[in-house]
Amino acid sequence: MSIIKEGRTSNIECLRCIAMLFIVLNHCILHIVTKRLSLDTEPIFFCLMNFVYQVVYNGVNLFVLISGYFLVKTTRNTTNWEKVTKLWLSVFFYSAIIYAFSIGIHRKPLNFQELIHVLMPIRYDSYWFITQYLGLYIMSPFLAKWARSMSKQEYKIMLVSFFIITSILQLQGLKGGFSLIWFLFIFMFAGYIQLWESESFTIKRWNTYAGIIFIFISALLFLISFPINGKTLNIVSYWGFYNGPLLFIASVSLFLFFKKIKESKLVVVVSKLSPYMFGVYLVHENPIVKEHLWSYLNGLFTEIRISNLFLIAIIILFSSAFIEYLRQLIFRTLKIDSLFYNAIKNTFSLITTIIKKQFHKCLIH
Structure with missing residues (x-):
């Protein structure tokens, strides 16, 4: 499971790991830092955290971009239900096992409503990202077929229209990008990069300055966060939502930057963790784990430094990845x-x- 799948590159798989680290860091900042930090109390640390927050909020968009970039190449005529079942089973496993441990440790009686939610985690949106992602994966063969059937001009018009609706107008129901509709747009945009990059002047130019654009947009989000959010630590509404136009540009820029970097030894080593990144999300974002994890960490530290925060995120990522490695080993051994x-x-x-x-x-x- 640690070998990169055929057709995939270690630099993109490395970015998948970085995207998950961004997601974990995002949760660390949300659950620990935002509740105790303001511009008045610690201005320098606030500014550092504010910038990091705008950067790591790209994690979800990056994850979907990577998936869309590879999935658009599928030649399947229908959904791969075996993989859907595999994904669902891993979600169900963590939901049921963690709930069983919680019941055993706390010796509390079974709650029928809780049990239904545990047994149907995707239906009841226990993991919002997985619910949307599973919907995207089920639709991916049909989206891929649609993407390949369009001419370059038709594809561009569709993307511009889609972008206006989802990112510029941000119609009601998009929930700041926490929606399947936004995931569909990212999938199709990643598909355009995969299918038309070599013939697209815009993508070529974007690719040339991708790193600079990413830094510039991140800095811009940081600067406009002050007049919008005041003295509180938060992402920038509208512009910095998952479907915000600035955050979208930053996400694509970082994706393009990593797509062209050389596959160094470090990149190859980091990419080996890629198969376990979904497990990292499933472990640390489990509703029961979340409740106890962030409560414990908030009580553990009287003050948070940026080095501590990164250390916490790395520990969460590696420990969750190890748990997912064990799960995959057990599932593979027992088939x-x-x-x-x-x-x-x-x-x-x-x-x-x-x-x-x-x-x-x-x-x-």
Whole structure:
């Protein structure tokens, strides 16, 4: 599981790891720093944290860009339900196991409503990102087919229209980018880079100055955060939402920058962690873990320094990745994924056969 899949490059897989580190750092700042820091109390630390916050908020967009960039190449005519089942099973595993541990440790009685939410984590949006991502993955073969069927000009017009609706106008229901609609746009934009980069003057020029653009946009978000947010630490509303125009430009810029960097030994080593990044999200963002993790960390530190914050994020990332490594090892050894998928497929086939027979009997009578 540590080997990069065919057709994937270690620099992009390294960026996937960095994107997840950004997400963890984002959560660290949200749950620890924002509650105790203001411009009046510690102006220098506030400014440092403010800049870091604007940078790490790119994590979700980066993750979806990477997925779209690779998934748009799929030649499948329909959804890969085996992979959907595999993803769902990993979500279910963490949801059920962590809940069982919580019940056992705290010796509290089973709550039927809680249990339903635990057994159906995607349906009840226990992990908002996974719920949207799963929807995107299910639709990806059809989106890929649509992307490949369009001419370059048609694709550009579609993207501009999509961008105006989702990022400039930010119509109601987009929830600041916490939505499937925004994920669909990012997927299609990443698909355009994959399919038309070599023939697109805009993407070529963007690619040339990608690193500079990323730094400039991050600095701009930092500067405009002061008149918008005042003395409180937060992301910049509208411009800095996941679907904010400035954050989107920054995310694409960082993606393009990493796409062209050389695959050094460090990049290759970091990329080995890529297969475990989804697990990092599933572990540290589990509702039960979140409740105890951030409460414990807030009580542990009387003051937070930027070095402490990075250390906390790295510890969370590596410990969660190790847990995911163990889960994958167990699932691979016991062949749980394939057994579960085959059980579902056989059950579905049996139900379909019974329904067909009953329907046939009804027609005869």
